[in-house]
Amino acid sequence: MNRRMSVGTFAKSLYRILKGKPHIPPSVKDNALLQTILQRRSVRRFTEEPIPDDVFDAILEAGRVAPSTVNLQTWSFAVFDSDQWRAKFEHFIPFRGVRAVIILTDTFRLRQAMDVFPYSPLIDHTVGVMNASLAAMNMNIAAEALGVSSVMLSETGRTGLLDMDFLIEKLGLPEGVIPLMTIVFGYAKSAYPPMPPRLPMNQITFTDMYSPADQTVLHDWVDQMEAGYKAMRPGSSFARQVEVYCGKLGEAEKQLQKLIFHK
Amino acid sequence: MNRRMSVGTFAKSLYRILKGKPHIPPSVKDNALLQTILQRRSVRRFTEEPIPDDVFDAILEAGRVAPSTVNLQTWSFAVFDSDQWRAKFEHFIPFRGVRAVIILTDTFRLRQAMDVFPYSPLIDHTVGVMNASLAAMNMNIAAEALGVSSVMLSETGRTGLLDMDFLIEKLGLPEGVIPLMTIVFGYAKSAYPPMPPRLPMNQITFTDMYSPADQTVLHDWVDQMEAGYKAMRPGSSFARQVEVYCGKLGEAEKQLQKLIFHK
Numbered sequence: 372m373n374r375r376m377s378v379g380t381f382a383k384s385l386y387r388i389l390k391g392k393p394h395i396p397p398s399v400k401d402n403a404l405l406q407t408i409l410q411r412r413s414v415r416r417f418t419e420e421p422i423p424d425d426v427f428d429a430i431l432e433a434g435r436v437a438p439s440t441v442n443l444q445t446w447s448f449a450v451f452d453s454d455q456w457r458a459k460f461e462h463f464i465p466f467r468g469v470r471a472v473i474i475l476t477d478t479f480r481l482r483q484a485m486d487v488f489p490y491s492p493l494i495d496h497t498v499g500v501m502n503a504s505l506a507a508m509n510m511n512i513a514a515e516a517l518g519v520s521s522v523m524l525s526e527t528g529r530t531g532l533l534d535m536d537f538l539i540e541k542l543g544l545p546e547g548v549i550p551l552m553t554i555v556f557g558y559a560k561s562a563y564p565p566m567p568p569r570l571p572m573n574q575i576t577f578t579d580m581y582s583p584a585d586q587t588v589l590h591d592w593v594d595q596m597e598a599g600y601k602a603m604r605p606g607s608s609f610a611r612q613v614e615v616y617c618g619k620l621g622e623a624e625k626q627l628q629k630l631i632f633h634k
Numbered sequence: 635m636n637r638r639m640s641v642g643t644f645a646k647s648l649y650r651i652l653k654g655k656p657h658i659p660p661s662v663k664d665n666a667l668l669q670t671i672l673q674r675r676s677v678r679r680f681t682e683e684p685i686p687d688d689v690f691d692a693i694l695e696a697g698r699v700a701p702s703t704v705n706l707q708t709w710s711f712a713v714f715d716s717d718q719w720r721a722k723f724e725h726f727i728p729f730r731g732v733r734a735v736i737i738l739t740d741t742f743r744l745r746q747a748m749d750v751f752p753y754s755p756l757i758d759h760t761v762g763v764m765n766a767s768l769a770a771m772n773m774n775i776a777a778e779a780l781g782v783s784s785v786m787l788s789e790t791g792r793t794g795l796l797d798m799d800f801l802i803e804k805l806g807l808p809e810g811v812i813p814l815m816t817i818v819f820g821y822a823k824s825a826y827p828p829m830p831p832r833l834p835m836n837q838i839t840f841t842d843m844y845s846p847a848d849q850t851v852l853h854d855w856v857d858q859m860e861a862g863y864k865a866m867r868p869g870s871s872f873a874r875q876v877e878v879y880c881g882k883l884g885e886a887e888k889q890l891q892k893l894i895f896h897k
Contacts, residue, residue: 396688404779425659484852491887504767516667543843580806589747624754
């Protein structure tokens with residue numbers, strides 16, 4: 372992945388990124404709701420326009436009514452406007468978003484409600500992460516439906532899982548409440564960029580038995596990611612982004628194992 | 635929670651369930667996609683009407699284009715129609731759904747693509763569960779947008795996390811691929827039921843510092859859950875459902891710890 376990319380590969384990869392639109396079957400392409408879902412993007416440039424309370428309330432409501440395992444609702448949401456965020460973290464919301472929601476897995480509240488659950492820390496954590504993520508996606512789509520853009524952050528600016536100890540201290544989280552990600556909300560400053568390269572459907576789906584992906588397709592995808600970073604974020608690099616991400620994994624792994632298993 | 639419920643509490647709780655609709659601010663209540671998102675329900679009774687391929691393809695596409703950490707797409711989807719499911723599992727899709735997708739966390743493929751990730755098993759697993767759950771929710775909403783109903787199953791009928799060893803063997807899953815849930819799809823046989831009781835917004839959200847939920851509100855929620863089971867699923871009980879769920883946690887915990895930590 373650190374090999375230098377030829378101009379030809381760069382050009383070809385960019386072309387593929389631009390061609391890599393969601394595949395919407397013609398028979399359903401007039402479905403406005405589907406269009407909104409498939410055209411959703413992670414947005415990192417926002418205007419200063421505030422999000423009205425009623426619009427933000429509707430986004431939060433989509434999180435509240437999300438589905439969860441046995442309807443156990445193992446989530447909590449820390450909600451901020453830009454002033455509240457600055458008061459808390461002493462800097463702007465990442466990418467100058469105007470609202471932010473820190474998505475937390477929460478099995479603490481569930482144990483307050485029902486003291487019947489056996490000690491199964493890894494399953495508890497997994498179910499908590501699953502449910503909280505369902506709520507996060509529901510908020511993200513509800514925002515799109517209301518013309519509000521967003522981006523989910525788990526690393527950028529100490530906003531999620533990879534900085535859990537920092538957020539646990541900042542938010543006073545009890546045992547069983549773990550920060551997963553921050554969703555930053557605002558109105559997009561410009562048109563949505565091309566979709567970051569997704570793997571082809573035939574590489575991520577199967578029927579009957581699992582089959583490993585095609586190495587050629589995977590390397591092509593890595594080339595597209597690298598080309599996309601070069602083109603969209605001058606001076607940045609996919610390889611470097613992955614290095615930064617990997618560099619935080621060791622410490623985060625220690626923190627999370629300590630939180631989950633108390634060791 | 636096992637205390638017997640008085641007729642008064644039962645009636646009051648049922649009334650609260652029926653009143654417990656999603657709160658849609660008047661100013662945004664005409665938004666069709668928002669309505670679709672907030673009115674979504676987990677559906678367990680389906681007609682025999684098949685889902686056309688192009689409609690199902692659009693649902694899968696919503697999974698393919700879902701957001702993920704650093705766009706790493708740590709998911710795979712095992713897709714089935716009713717015949718393929720019966721050939722595989724020798725029984726109908728749960729609740730006689732007409733299509734099913736088993737949602738898998740997949741860090742195996744990522745390591746094939748990029749051999750740069752350090753050993754951080756718990757973070758890998760957490761990120762995998764988070765991303766796969768985002769894809770699952772996107773599929774679920776896309777289905778609703780197309781008039782297709784669904785239910786996410788993680789326990790019923792050996793379809794998810796709580797039966798991972800069974801599914802790993804059945805699907806031939808390599809290390810790093812873990813079954814999370816099955817989404818069952820079909821056309822709803824009847825009108826959507828009332829929303830299962832959700833906790834009030836002020837109990838699941840906070841700004842600044844975490845505050846524990848109100849015990850009275852939590853017990854009221856448990857009463858509503860119990861009353862809802864009594865009313866909607868005669869002969870069943872929320873307490874019993876939770877007992878069944880808890881009964882599977884011990885074994886699942888062992889299986890998952892073995893898969894994640896090889897111990």
